[in-house]
Amino acid sequence: xxxxxxTTTPPATAEPPYPRRWAAATVMMIAALMDLxxxxxxxxxxxxxxxxxxATPTDLQWLIxxxxxxxxxxLIVSGHLGDRFGRRGLFLAGTAGFGLASLGxxxxxxxxxxxxxxxxQGVMAAVLMPQVLGxxxxxxxxxxxxxxxxxxxxxxxxxxxxxxxxxxxxxxADLFGLGWRSVFLVNVPIAIATLGAGxxxxxxxxxxxxxxxxxxxxxxxxxxxxxxxxxxxxxxENGWPLWGWSCLAAGVCAIVGLxxxxxxxxxxxxxxxxxxxxxxxxxxxxxxxxxxVCSVGMQGFFLVFIVWLQxxxxxxxxxxxxxxxxxxxxxxxxxxxxxxxxxxxxxxxxGAGALLMAGGFAWVWAAVTGAADTHTGAWxxxxxxVVAGAGLGFLVVPLVNVVxxxxxxxLAGGASGILSTAQQFGGALGAAIIGxxxxxxxxxxxxxxxxxxxPWVTGGFVACGLLCAALPRRAVSGYEG
Numbered sequence: 001x002x003x004x005x006x007t008t009t010p011p012a013t014a015e016p017p018y019p020r021r022w023a024a025a026t027v028m029m030i031a032a033l034m035d036l037x038x039x040x041x042x043x044x045x046x047x048x049x050x051x052x053x054x055a056t057p058t059d060l061q062w063l064i065x066x067x068x069x070x071x072x073x074x075l076i077v078s079g080h081l082g083d084r085f086g087r088r089g090l091f092l093a094g095t096a097g098f099g100l101a102s103l104g105x106x107x108x109x110x111x112x113x114x115x116x117x118x119x120x121q122g123v124m125a126a127v128l129m130p131q132v133l134g135x136x137x138x139x140x141x142x143x144x145x146x147x148x149x150x151x152x153x154x155x156x157x158x159x160x161x162x163x164x165x166x167x168x169x170x171x172x173a174d175l176f177g178l179g180w181r182s183v184f185l186v187n188v189p190i191a192i193a194t195l196g197a198g199x200x201x202x203x204x205x206x207x208x209x210x211x212x213x214x215x216x217x218x219x220x221x222x223x224x225x226x227x228x229x230x231x232x233x234x235x236x237e238n239g240w241p242l243w244g245w246s247c248l249a250a251g252v253c254a255i256v257g258l259x260x261x262x263x264x265x266x267x268x269x270x271x272x273x274x275x276x277x278x279x280x281x282x283x284x285x286x287x288x289x290x291x292x293v294c295s296v297g298m299q300g301f302f303l304v305f306i307v308w309l310q311x312x313x314x315x316x317x318x319x320x321x322x323x324x325x326x327x328x329x330x331x332x333x334x335x336x337x338x339x340x341x342x343x344x345x346x347x348x349x350x351g352a353g354a355l356l357m358a359g360g361f362a363w364v365w366a367a368v369t370g371a372a373d374t375h376t377g378a379w380x381x382x383x384x385x386v387v388a389g390a391g392l393g394f395l396v397v398p399l400v401n402v403v404x405x406x407x408x409x410x411l412a413g414g415a416s417g418i419l420s421t422a423q424q425f426g427g428a429l430g431a432a433i434i435g436x437x438x439x440x441x442x443x444x445x446x447x448x449x450x451x452x453x454x455p456w457v458t459g460g461f462v463a464c465g466l467l468c469a470a471l472p473r474r475a476v477s478g479y480e481g
Contacts, residue, residue, distance in 0.1 A: 021139040024201045025148055028132045029155055031095045031194040034102075034187050035125035036156050039067065039427070040163030043302050044321045045171045045180040047310040049114070052180065057439035058237045059111035064303055064431035066115045069229055070122025072424035073222035076417040079130030080213035080271045087131035087138075088204040092195060094128030099191025105184035122424075130417065138205040157335060161328035168321030217273045220258050225425055227251030232432035236440055271414070278415050283406035286470045287399055288422045293467065294354070294395060295426025297460035300434025301361065304453050307438070308368075312446030313375055326382045330360070330389025335397050342398035350402070351468035353394025358461035360388025365454035368447060395464065402471065 018024070042063065050060050082090045101124055104117035133152070140148045170182040178185065228251035231244030238244065255274075263276030279285045302324065309320040334353075342349040363384025368376060400419065407415045434453050441449040 017141070017144075018139055018203050020201055020203075021144075024139065024198075024203060025136065025151070027194055027197045027201050028091065028135060029152065030190065031091070031098075031198070032129060032132045032152070033155065033159060034095075034098055034190055035071075035129055036159035037163040037166065038121065038125070038187075039064070039299070040160050040302075041167035041170075041183050042067075043306050044164055044167035044317050044324070045183045046303070047307055048171050048180040048317060053108075053111050053114065055111040056237070057435070057442065058233060059115065060307070061233050061303070061431050061435040061439075062111075062115045063118055064299065064435075065229055065233055065428040066119040067122040067125075068299070068424045068428035068431070069226060070119040071126045072122075072421045072428065073225050074123045074126035074218075075130065075421050075424065076221070076273050076414070077213050077215065077218035078127045079134065079414075079417045080273075082131045082134055083207040083271075084213055086204050086206045087135050088198075088202050090127050091131040091135070091202060092198050094124050094126075094131065095191055095195050095198060097124035098128060099188050099195070100124075102184045102187035102191065106178075106181045106188070129420075133416070134207075135202070135205050138207075139203070157328075157332065161325050161332075164321040164324045164328070165318075166321075168316070168318035171317035213271060214262075214273050217258055217262065220254055221273055224251045224254035224258070225428075227254065229425075229428050229432055232429065232436065236436045273414075274418065275414050278407045278418070281406040282470065283402050283472050284415060286467055287403040287406065288419060290350070290354075290395075290464050290467050290471075291399060291403070291419055292422040292426035292429075293460055293464050294357075294399075295423045296430035296433065297357070297361075297457045297464075298392070298430065299427035300430030300453070300460075301457045303431050303435050304438040304450055305364075308446045308450045312450070319378075323378045323381060324385070326385035327389040327392070330386035330391075331393040332389075333386075334390045334393030338394050338397040339401060341394070342401070346473050347468050347471040350395050350398055350471065351465045353391040353396075354461050354464035354468055356391025356394065357388045358391075358458050358465065360384045360386070360391060361454065361458045361461065363387060365451065365458060368454070369451050391461075395468075 046060055046063060049055060049063065053059075055063075078090060078094075098121060101117050101120040105114055105121065108114035108117055133149075136145065136148045136152065166186075167183050170186065171180050173182070175182050227247045231247045235241075235244045259274040259276065259279070262272040262274055263279075306320050306324065309315040309323060310317065315323070338349065338353075361384065364381055367380040367384060370380075400416075403419050404415055434456050437456055438449045438453040441452045
């Protein structure tokens with residue numbers, strides 16, 4: 001993850017650096033891995049979960065959406081709480097809570113129990129994650145800060161590929177007869193170990209100038225996000241009733257109303273959840289929408305693609321994970337050079353990345369369509385996945401830089417929280433929207449269902465490419481917007 005606009009040189013009167021800062025950073029990164037791995041590790045296990053718990057298609061959508069919604073609804077306010085009252089306590093609480101929620105997932109006996117535990121997992125991940133990056137900003141300065149964030153970015157990049165493989169390996173291995181449950185239970189010993197190490201090594205840090213968190217605003221934001229996602233997930237099963245459309249409209253109005261209220265009547269001493277100053281920048285506002293739409297397409301695709309591979313093509317969880325890793329391989333090829341190219345060529349690199357993703361997914365769509373209902377080998381799918389992954393590297397890596405370099409330094413923390421919230425909420429919407437399209441046609445065969453859903457995925461990334469054209473010509477740090 002890239003950070004910009006942050007002070008890199010400590011003041012002359014600064015206290016000596018914390019001597020065990022690298023040990024503390026390692027502990028926090030291991031804890032953060034639980035979240036970074038969680039979505040992809042669970043994706044591969046979803047078909048097995050569905051069979052074992054007799055889950056409905058709506059239940060499967062909620063397994064993804066509940067986690068991401070819990071994360072999105074809690075992220076911004078938890079970051080403000082850590083800045084104001086201290087990050088160590090929230091880091092430890094989030095780590096312990098994530099471990100307990102993972103245990104709840106691992107022992108769940110019904111889809112409802114598992115979905116509830118997944119929502120708690122998401123909330124606890126949102127309590128944990130902002131404290132990691134916030135602590136890095138405080139503990140490290142100069143070149144060390146760059147190295148620390150570089151470590152985070154590298155681990156985050158590998159986490160998606162590792163999660164796909166580990167999810168398939170654990171599900172196939174059926175350790176102690178646990179099957180899919182092991183993808184959740186593996187978090188429990190990690191949480192215990194990092195909690196103990198965190199008590200010993202992680203120091204207390206906070207921001208002296210941090211304002212009061214807007215708790216009431218966070219409740220409104222959380223309610224608005226849930227109100228938007230709920231009817232999208234439940235609508236098909238309930239016949240798209242009037243209450244669903246009313247709920248959707250109320251959610252949109254709540255979020256827009258919160259943004260307008262905070263822009264016009266900011267309460268003294270309170271840190272705004274949706275700072276109006278940030279949204280006045282085209283690079284920021286458009287960049288957040290690009291992040292949201294990208295997450296819709298990406299999360300929606302992997303939900304339906306993994307279900308198709310295992311349920312429609314007979315792939316084992318591990319085989320499905322290996323195929324999906326081709327996407328991460330493509331991202332590894334382009335991520336190292338993406339920032340450099342975007343600094344030189346600006347928005348065109350991001351737009352090209354979005355169109356590469358559209359082209360890659362269109363390739364997968366064509367390969368699936370050509371196979372009809374026969375078994376599709378991995379090789380016709382891999383080139384499209386690699387191209388889509390390469391596009392991801394060109395789009396998402398510089399996008400963080402675009403968003404954070406577009407706002408004043410004092411708003412960088414809040415802007416980062418909004419970008420992450422858009423990412424998580426977009427993923428929840430992707431599972432809801434694209435999952436609904438897919439499962440609505442599943443009775444006609446999973447291959448037909450996938451080919452029906454793929455235009456939504458491909459069209460979403462074409463829309464991302466068009467949105468990138470609305471960014472300032474040189475929207476990356478180092479140029480004027």
